[in-house]
Amino acid sequence: MTGRLASYDRVAMTQLIKDAGGKPGRDVTSKTHLLVVGERAGSKVSKAEKHTIAVLREEEFAVLVAEFTS
Numbered sequence: 001m002t003g004r005l006a007s008y009d010r011v012a013m014t015q016l017i018k019d020a021g022g023k024p025g026r027d028v029t030s031k032t033h034l035l036v037v038g039e040r041a042g043s044k045v046s047k048a049e050k051h052t053i054a055v056l057r058e059e060e061f062a063v064l065v066a067e068f069t070s
Contacts, residue, residue: 002038004062004069019068028053036061 001008008016017024028035028047035048035055048055056064 001058003059004066005058016065016068020065 001013005013005016014024022034025032028044028051030051032048032051032053035044035053036058037045037055038058041055045055047053062069
């Protein structure tokens with residue numbers, strides 16, 4: 001992550017998502033509701049678009065979960 005969430009590692013991000021009421025996942029499936037992407041998003045973006053899943057940049061996600069960050 002970059003920006004406001006730069007200090008969060010994978011474990012901290014997983015906990016942040018759970019604290020915000022989400023369920024973190026590794027793959028994009030038809031059950032995925034939201035995909036957070038960085039500069040090099042890769043093939044997950046096309047999968048998300050195929051399933052019409054919302055795609056947020058890191059800063060947009062940071063705003064969404066701001067109340068759950070310390």
